[in-house]
Amino acid sequence: MRQHYRPAKINRRDFIKIMSAAGLLALVGGYCGYKFSKSGAKAKVVVIGGGAAGISVAARLMRNLAYPDVTIIDPSTLHFYQPGFTLIGGGVYGEHDVYRQQEDCIPDGAKWIKDSVVALDPDKRIIKTAGGQSVSYDFLVLTPGLQIDWNGVEGISLKTLGEGDAYCIYDHQGAVKTWRGIQKFVKNGGRGVYTDTYTKHKCGGAPKKICLLTEHLSRKQNARDKLKLDFFTASKELYDVPFFTKRLLEIYDERDVSITLNTRVKGVDTSAKKVYMQRISKTKKQIKLPDGSIKEEEVQTITPVVENYDFLHFLPPMYGPKFIREAGLAVEGGALEREGWAAVDKYTLVHPKYSNIVCLGDASSLPTSKTSAAIRKQVPIATANLISLMEGKTPEKKYDGYAACPIITDYGHVLLCEFDYDKKEMISFPFSMLDMSHEQWAAWLLKVYALKPMYFYGMLKGLA
Numbered sequence: 001m002r003q004h005y006r007p008a009k010i011n012r013r014d015f016i017k018i019m020s021a022a023g024l025l026a027l028v029g030g031y032c033g034y035k036f037s038k039s040g041a042k043a044k045v046v047v048i049g050g051g052a053a054g055i056s057v058a059a060r061l062m063r064n065l066a067y068p069d070v071t072i073i074d075p076s077t078l079h080f081y082q083p084g085f086t087l088i089g090g091g092v093y094g095e096h097d098v099y100r101q102q103e104d105c106i107p108d109g110a111k112w113i114k115d116s117v118v119a120l121d122p123d124k125r126i127i128k129t130a131g132g133q134s135v136s137y138d139f140l141v142l143t144p145g146l147q148i149d150w151n152g153v154e155g156i157s158l159k160t161l162g163e164g165d166a167y168c169i170y171d172h173q174g175a176v177k178t179w180r181g182i183q184k185f186v187k188n189g190g191r192g193v194y195t196d197t198y199t200k201h202k203c204g205g206a207p208k209k210i211c212l213l214t215e216h217l218s219r220k221q222n223a224r225d226k227l228k229l230d231f232f233t234a235s236k237e238l239y240d241v242p243f244f245t246k247r248l249l250e251i252y253d254e255r256d257v258s259i260t261l262n263t264r265v266k267g268v269d270t271s272a273k274k275v276y277m278q279r280i281s282k283t284k285k286q287i288k289l290p291d292g293s294i295k296e297e298e299v300q301t302i303t304p305v306v307e308n309y310d311f312l313h314f315l316p317p318m319y320g321p322k323f324i325r326e327a328g329l330a331v332e333g334g335a336l337e338r339e340g341w342a343a344v345d346k347y348t349l350v351h352p353k354y355s356n357i358v359c360l361g362d363a364s365s366l367p368t369s370k371t372s373a374a375i376r377k378q379v380p381i382a383t384a385n386l387i388s389l390m391e392g393k394t395p396e397k398k399y400d401g402y403a404a405c406p407i408i409t410d411y412g413h414v415l416l417c418e419f420d421y422d423k424k425e426m427i428s429f430p431f432s433m434l435d436m437s438h439e440q441w442a443a444w445l446l447k448v449y450a451l452k453p454m455y456f457y458g459m460l461k462g463l464a
């Protein structure tokens with residue numbers, strides 16, 4: 001192993017100051033930041049998807065409309081706090097720490113149709129559900145999240161997660177199995193292969209976190225020498241927010257975890273413990289045109305790669321829900337269209353063609369990270385703009401692309417990456433005493449102890 005890994009430290013007194021200030025800021029921000037008096041607008045609002053985004057918008061609508069008529073369509077019995085899946089996979093949270101009954105999350109006074117949307121006609125303003133219902137609306141909140149294509153990696157599916165030591169924390173039970181798998185791997189040793197995927201996906205930090213947690217666990221158990229750890233990303237860089245990338249690369253180097261770029265996972269042979277990938281390389285080729293001039297063209301070469309593993313953590317590809325594309329609500333052009341993300345104005349969060357639709361969260365094509373931290377900032381904007389539209393006014397609130405990804409770097413530290421549309425850091429942690437370009441103990445406490453209650457009792461209640 002390289003230079004001994006030693007994360008930054010703060011003392012307890014500083015920490016207490018920080019948490020008190022953070023609590024105060026959260027309260028002040030939550031209650032006052034986007035507070036507006038109740039609107040008298042009357043219209044039927046339907047929310048498709050009661051996840052992080054849908055429930056939070058519905059809760060704000062219930063608080064801010066004098067005569068709310070809000071219906072949520074969602075088939076789930078349980079509401080998962082998905083950021084906790086990584087902590088289950090790392091053995092910090094237990095299986096039952098991350099969910100509530102959906103009926104307890106539905107805001108008081110809102111109606112709940114426990115069904116899935118299968119089709120939508122935005123011109124007629126009619127929604128069809130799997131159960132055969134037709135639901136009409138005046139205004140629509142489009143928040144069905146994304147679809148994980150669990151059959152998108154050959155040789156493994158949601159049902160067979162864990163078989164042949166191939167794991168994924170992007171599912172609740174998958175996370176439970178991952179923790180068992182990591183413990184076995186650290187005990188027995190071998191080669192750990194970690195991948196992400198080639199489509200846009202939620203929480204790009206999660207595969208990195210589970211890799212770094214495995215590494216630290218092995219050190220805690222004096223087993224680091226038994227493990228070889230390799231991280232493969234489909235992207236052209238490990239992380240694309242320069243303020244944080246430098247330190248993240250240093251951490252991977254200090255911890256002796258290799259990084260291979262431009263590599264996509266395609267399939268797994270769980271019985272042979274082999275993972276099939278494709279390495280994408282791009283070269284410039286000069287082409288002679290009929291008029292004798294020379295044009296430079298980019299040529300993509302795909303090279304198949306097979307890697308052996310003893311422990312695999314992979315990500316399947318992810319897409320926008322099919323009914324969004326079929327309804328003509330997806331973005332047009334390029335990879336985003338192929339992946340089917342909903343079109344939306346990146347500032348107002350209003351659909352560019354249908355001004356009675358707002359869209360936010362993972363289903364949207366917003367050019368920022370798909371995280372609930374981003375959604376927390378999108379919700380007040382989408383709600384305020386929706387109410388303006390209901391009142392016949394122009395939507396004026398603007399979202400700056402804020403997203404956050406708390407990259408857990410070990411059991412006790414988090415590199416809290418916060419940034420905007422321009423990939424410029426947006427540090428919201430109080431005081432400048434902490435160097436947020438480095439991993440911090442205070443950010444770990446925030447991640448493990450503060451964010452989950454903030455989610456269930458603040459964000460989902462329309463308060464934070």
Ligand SMILES: Cc1cc2nc3c(=O)[nH]c(=O)nc-3n(C[C@H](O)[C@H](O)[C@H](O)COP(=O)(O)OP(=O)(O)OC[C@H]3O[C@@H](n4cnc5c(N)ncnc54)[C@H](O)[C@@H]3O)c2cc1C
Nearest residue numbers: 049051052053082083117144145203361362370371372373
């Ligand atoms: C492993 C993992 C780690 C993560 N870590 C973090 C983190 O550290 N920090 C962070 O901020 N974020 C993190 N996230 C991302 C975060 O959880 C998501 O960005 C967030 O939950 C997305 O919210 P959403 O409302 O858009 O979608 P979801 O919360 O997924 O909700 C979508 C809802 O829509 C419903 N639905 C789906 N299809 C239909 C349909 N056809 N009809 C009706 N309803 C439908 C679903 O049942 C669901 O309730 C993580 C996610 C994962 C999986």
